[in-house]
Amino acid sequence: MGLFEMTRTVFRNLVRGPATRRYPAVPARTSPLTRGHVAFDPATCRSCGLCSRRCPCEAIRIEKEEKVWEIDRMRCIACGDCVEGCPFGSLTMEREYFPPVVEHVVERHTITYVKPEKPAKKPAEEGAGAGA
Amino acid sequence: MSKRIVVPFGPQHPVLPEPIHLDLVLEDELVVDVVPSIGYIHRGLEQLVQKREFTEYVYVAERICGICSFIHALCYCQGIEHIMKIDVPDRARYLRTIWSECSRLHSHLLWLGLFADGMGFENLFMRSWQLRESVLDVFEDTTGGRVIQGTCKVGGVRRDIGQEKLDEMHRTLDSFEEQCRDLGGVFLNDETVKYRLQGLGVISKDDAYALGAAGPTLRGSGVAVDHRETGYAAYGDLGFKPVVETAGDCYARCAVRVRELYSSIDLIRRAIEEMPEGSIDVKVKGTPDGEYFSRAEQPRGEVVHYLRGDGTKHLVRARIRTPTLANIPALVKMLPGAQLADVPVIVLSIDPCISCTER
Numbered sequence: 001m002g003l004f005e006m007t008r009t010v011f012r013n014l015v016r017g018p019a020t021r022r023y024p025a026v027p028a029r030t031s032p033l034t035r036g037h038v039a040f041d042p043a044t045c046r047s048c049g050l051c052s053r054r055c056p057c058e059a060i061r062i063e064k065e066e067k068v069w070e071i072d073r074m075r076c077i078a079c080g081d082c083v084e085g086c087p088f089g090s091l092t093m094e095r096e097y098f099p100p101v102v103e104h105v106v107e108r109h110t111i112t113y114v115k116p117e118k119p120a121k122k123p124a125e126e127g128a129g130a131g132a
Numbered sequence: 133m134s135k136r137i138v139v140p141f142g143p144q145h146p147v148l149p150e151p152i153h154l155d156l157v158l159e160d161e162l163v164v165d166v167v168p169s170i171g172y173i174h175r176g177l178e179q180l181v182q183k184r185e186f187t188e189y190v191y192v193a194e195r196i197c198g199i200c201s202f203i204h205a206l207c208y209c210q211g212i213e214h215i216m217k218i219d220v221p222d223r224a225r226y227l228r229t230i231w232s233e234c235s236r237l238h239s240h241l242l243w244l245g246l247f248a249d250g251m252g253f254e255n256l257f258m259r260s261w262q263l264r265e266s267v268l269d270v271f272e273d274t275t276g277g278r279v280i281q282g283t284c285k286v287g288g289v290r291r292d293i294g295q296e297k298l299d300e301m302h303r304t305l306d307s308f309e310e311q312c313r314d315l316g317g318v319f320l321n322d323e324t325v326k327y328r329l330q331g332l333g334v335i336s337k338d339d340a341y342a343l344g345a346a347g348p349t350l351r352g353s354g355v356a357v358d359h360r361e362t363g364y365a366a367y368g369d370l371g372f373k374p375v376v377e378t379a380g381d382c383y384a385r386c387a388v389r390v391r392e393l394y395s396s397i398d399l400i401r402r403a404i405e406e407m408p409e410g411s412i413d414v415k416v417k418g419t420p421d422g423e424y425f426s427r428a429e430q431p432r433g434e435v436v437h438y439l440r441g442d443g444t445k446h447l448v449r450a451r452i453r454t455p456t457l458a459n460i461p462a463l464v465k466m467l468p469g470a471q472l473a474d475v476p477v478i479v480l481s482i483d484p485c486i487s488c489t490e491r
Contacts, residue, residue: 002321002322002323002326003322003323003324005317005318005321005322006255006256006318006322008314009259009314009315009318010255013259019262019265029269029272030272031269031272031273031276033272033273033274033275033276033291034272034276034277035276035277035282056184056185056188056191056192057191077191077195077280079191079282080276080282080290081191084290093276
């Protein structure tokens with residue numbers, strides 16, 4: 001009978017309750033892979049510039065001399081290419097989406113990574129160097 | 133003969149969120165002629181190919197359309213892989229097939245919802261989109277993005293799906309298919325839906341073929357053309373038969389899409405069962421030098437990416453022919469003879485995606 005095709009679904013939906021959630025009181029569903037936004041750790045970045053070169057939308061800018069790492073959130077498409085390409089694990093993909101903004105602000109970080117000092121040379125080597 | 137008037141339809145219209153403009157020439161309430169015009173949302177994405185490296189353009193390609201984004205990326209990557217003679221690993225081909233079919237499911241469910249809304253069946257619209265949500269959840273769990281997946285890349289895919297997740301998907305497919313069959317039953321068997329759609333916007337087999345229609349619009353008129361038959365990605369291994377209806381009206385086009393839901397579920401199930409082990413990508417060396425017409429079957433029909441490289445890391449030219457562009461002449465043929473109140477339903481029946489069309 002072609003007149004009551006929808007009835008079964010309607011009754012089932014009445015029993016099941018709402019399919020939506022009361023956002024933002026109940027947080028949105030995410031998964032461990034959700035690409036929300038890129039997070040930067042200034043303590044481990046060695047200014048290699050790979051992230052800036054890999055970024056397809058030129059959202060990341062890095063200045064080696066001034067130790068500055070910048071990201072333009074309005075350009076970033078959260079593709080995750082920079083995260084995959086970072087050899088030092090300084091970039092991570094977080095699940096949370098950035099809230100909407102009305103002003104165009106470029107996010108600026110100062111790189112705090114300090115190159116570890118080389119271990120002191122052995123006295124014998126020093127002596128040999130001094131002799132030469 | 134009564135006086136002719138011209139009624140503009142679009143580019144902003146309640147049932148059709150996408151900006152296409154039709155000048156409907158009416159005699160009383162009857163449409164006698166249609167003049168379509170597009171050009172409201174051109175973004176210049178083809179030109180961008182000269183400014184982005186060929187590996188980066190994948191991200192642009194998948195942003196051409198927000199609904200069949202994965203298949204745009206797939207079509208582009210296949211073109212580049214053909215030019216550079218890259219053999220994609222088997223597992224990547226199967227994963228691409230699974231995501232392509234998930235895209236088709238989500239696109240068809242979205243369209244079925246919009247179509248139900250267009251003909252005034254709001255309950256069915258809500259139900260379709262409720263089902264679509266579970267497909268989007270699978271996308272988010274496997275790729276990290278609900279709409280823009282970002283997993284296809286030149287040389288393979290960027291993410292693997294673990295065996296646990298594949299098993300879970302396989303388990304949930306049965307209940308999902310049952311729900312889809314319930315939903316499809318309403319579209320196919322309900323008397324009110326049939327009364328609204330049958331005999332509306334008819335296009336004959338010869339006309340559809342001559343006007344170069346694509347996808348469900350063509351298959352709804354009885355022409356069994358589906359690019360998946362050529363066996364790109366893993367379709368060759370899985371075996372595939374196109375879904376065809378013969379009536380050529382809105383009901384037939386709707387029925388093609390409903391039955392394609394079932395065939396997509398079947399393809400995903402078999403792809404999961406036959407998923408080969410191995411790597412998911414190969415390293416890409418060199419730059420593309422040559423040209424190729426890459427084709428793939430989108431939910432709306434066949435998409436063509438023409439790509440030409442000159443041995444540098446930027447392509448020289450990309451040209452994209454999307455299925456909606458091919459279906460607009462067929463739409464112009466369908467509309468004359470229809471009532472003004474039926475125009476939104478007929479326009480929706482080709483599943484227009486104007487952002488795709490203008491790029």
